[in-house]
Amino acid sequence: MISNYSEAESKDSPVQYFQHYYYQRHNHRRLEHLATLGLPLRAATVLEVGAGIGDHTHFFLDRNCHVTSVEAREENLNILRLRYPQLDIRQLDLDHPQPIFDQPFDIVYCYGLLYHLNKPAEAIEFMAHYCRQILLLESCVSYGDEEALNPCEEPVDDPTQSYSGQGCKPTRKWIYNQLQKWFEFVYLPTTQPYHGEFPIDWTIAPSTPAQLTRSIFVASKTELFNPQLIRDIPTRQCRY
Numbered sequence: 282m283i284s285n286y287s288e289a290e291s292k293d294s295p296v297q298y299f300q301h302y303y304y305q306r307h308n309h310r311r312l313e314h315l316a317t318l319g320l321p322l323r324a325a326t327v328l329e330v331g332a333g334i335g336d337h338t339h340f341f342l343d344r345n346c347h348v349t350s351v352e353a354r355e356e357n358l359n360i361l362r363l364r365y366p367q368l369d370i371r372q373l374d375l376d377h378p379q380p381i382f383d384q385p386f387d388i389v390y391c392y393g394l395l396y397h398l399n400k401p402a403e404a405i406e407f408m409a410h411y412c413r414q415i416l417l418l419e420s421c422v423s424y425g426d427e428e429a430l431n432p433c434e435e436p437v438d439d440p441t442q443s444y445s446g447q448g449c450k451p452t453r454k455w456i457y458n459q460l461q462k463w464f465e466f467v468y469l470p471t472t473q474p475y476h477g478e479f480p481i482d483w484t485i486a487p488s489t490p491a492q493l494t495r496s497i498f499v500a501s502k503t504e505l506f507n508p509q510l511i512r513d514i515p516t517r518q519c520r521y
Contacts, residue, residue: 295356295440299334304441307476311392311419312340314474317521318509320415320499322346325387328411330375330404331394333441334360338368341390349386351375353444376400376445378407385413395420395456397435399447402459409463409500416464416500421478421493423450424486430455453483453496453514464500468510472521473497481518 298304315322323344332338332350334357341348342365350365351373352358362370371381376399389412395401408416423431429452437446453469460467473479478493487494499510 295334295354295360298439298441299336304336307478308336310474310476310479312337314470314472314497314521315340315417317472318470318499319507320417320505322388325414327388327390328382328386328408329390330373330408331391331397332361332370333357333393335364337390337392338365341388346388349382354440357440374444375404375407378404382411385411387414388412389416391417392419396422396450397443397448399432399443399445399449401430401449401451401456405459406463409460412464412500412502414502415505416460416498418456418460418498418500419495420456420498421450422456422496423452424483424494425452426454427452428454428458456496456498457514460498460500464502466501466504466512468499468501468505468507468512469515469518470497470499471509471511471515471518473518475520481520483516483518 325346327341327346327348329338329348329350332352338348338350349369350361351371352361353374358370358372373381375394389408391408395418398404431450433448433450435443435446435448437443457467473481478495480494
C-alpha cells in the first residue's frame with residue numbers, strides 16, 4: 282500500500298475529489314462508528330463493492346481480513362491498484378453485475394454505493410448471492426414511511442457519483458424490504474455516526490431538500506445477538 286498519491290495525482294485525477302475534506306471527514310465518522318458495533322469483522326473474507334480509490338479498504342486490512350475490491354470506474358481502479366497492489370481488484374458495475382467469483386465471502390461491504398445505482402434491487406440480489414454471513418450497507422436515503430425508490434440523475438463526469446448518471450434516494454423501508462428478500466435477519470443500529478448527514482430523529486425532516494440523509498443496515502444469514510442492533514426501522518437513534 283502506498284502512503285501518498287504522487288504517482289496518480291494530476292489536475293483531473295479522482296484523488297482531487299476523494300481527498301476533499303468533506304469526504305475524508307465523512308469516511309472517518311462512518312468507519313469509527315462501524316468499529317463500535319461489535320460485529321465479527323476480524324480475519325474474514327471481505328468483498329468491498331464500489332471501492333472508489335480505497336479509502337475504506339484499510340479498515341478490513343487492519344483487522345487481518347482477506348479483501349477483494351471491485352469498482353466500476355477505470356480511473357478509480359488505476360489508483361486503487363496503485364494503493365493496494367497486493368489485493369485482488371476487479372472492475373465490476375453493480376448496475377450490471379457479472380458472476381465473476383467462484384465462492385461467497387464472509388462479509389460484503391457496501392458503504393456509499395447503493396444510491397449511485399440505477400438498479401439497486403439487482404445489486405442487492407447480487408451481493409446477497411455472494412454473502413456467506415453479513416452484508417454491511419450504508420446509503421443516502423429519503424425520509425418517509427412509504428416504500429419508494431425515488432430515482433434521480435447524477436453527474437456522470439464526477440468520479441464519486443453514479444457510473445451511469447442515474448442514481449436513487451430510496452426510503453429506509455424500501456432498502457429494508459429488499460434486504461428481507463435475501464436475508465432472514467435485517468437490522469439497523471441503535472446508533473448513528475457523529476455526522477450531520479446521519480439523523481437521529483427521523484420524525485423531523487431536513488430543512489432543505491438538498492440536505493443528504495443517510496442510514497446504515499446490517500443484514501445477516503444468521504441471527505446476531507447484539508444489543509446495538511434492532512430488527513426494526515427506528516424513528517429515533519442516538520450517537521454512540
